[in-house]
Amino acid sequence: MDLILIRHPAVAIDAGICYGRSDIALADVPHASVTALKARLELPVPDLVWSSPLTRCRSVAEPWAAQWARKVSVDPRLQEMDFGTWEVQRWDDIDRALLDDWAADLHHARAHGGESVAQFSARVETWFGERQAEAGDACAHVVTHAGVIRVLVALALRVSLEQTLSWSIDFAGVVWLRRREPGAAWTLVRWNA
Template sequence: MDIVLIRHPAVDVEEGVCYGHSDVALADAPEASAAALAVRLATLQVPAPRVLLSSPLTRCASVAAALAANFGCAYSCDDSLKEMDFGTWELQRWNDIDRALIDAWANDFEGARAHGGESVEQFVSRVRTWFDALQQTRELSPAYVVTHAGVMRVIAATVLGLPVERCLKWSLDMSGCVWLRRDDVTHDWSMVRWNA
């Protein structure tokens, strides 16, 4: 089973703004981004997708639709693939958020919800539930999943048996791709590419 996770391209948001669950526009046309991604994936010899799955947020869904048209396959959106909900911090500059609240979050990384949105624990549970269901449907392989950095890190941590916090330190560019493969006999996962 092959799953290729694709981070959405750059967004039209000022640097330093928290936009996790918010529906923000892409900086460039989704068709151009999808064409560039298709070329890169072909260069990496990633198998063409049987299906494209996506976060419903515009920055992902518009690219997924363009990729699906390029590959001639179906695509669908799932709320489980949205980025973490940062509640009242959404669309706020990180530097403008009360430092005490950010420190409290850091001190209880998994459980804190000072922003009123999702805790990391809730977010991880949402993504892992989706991923567990995906693994039961072999006919979807290879699948491309257009989503967000947080979702990609949770899935990578899950398949590699690592704490999510550890994967937060790994660089993941806009339009970065993560190729994961599961052995259909042993059911062991491996990472073929990170941030390709």
């Protein structure tokens, strides 16, 4: 199975703003983003295309899938983490003590009232477990968010989430994972291509 994870392109929001679960539009026209992505990379044709329901992903996944006459399967478990009251707030405006408390217990703290990292990871893990069980040797393209990609890579490669948090992934960056047969170990083919 090939699992090709595509981070959505740049969004129409100022830098330094927290926008996990918030539905923010793309900075560019989705078709232009798809054209640029296809020109930049040579990827295997997908058998399946999955997407987060948020506009910044779905608006890219639909024309992306249409290139191969594929249907997009939308799953809310592929949404970015819910940052609760921090959504659409400048990171610099969030109480430093709350940020420090969150960082001190990254997996379980919910200072913002949204999802904890543990809850978010469990949601993504459920999706991943189902896909592994049903996909066989299919090639799946997934248009999603940086946080989801990091959780999926941590699960697939059996590394800590903290490790993947230190790996940069650009807007419209691609991560390609491969598993030769069911039950076999996943390998990283490309990171941030």
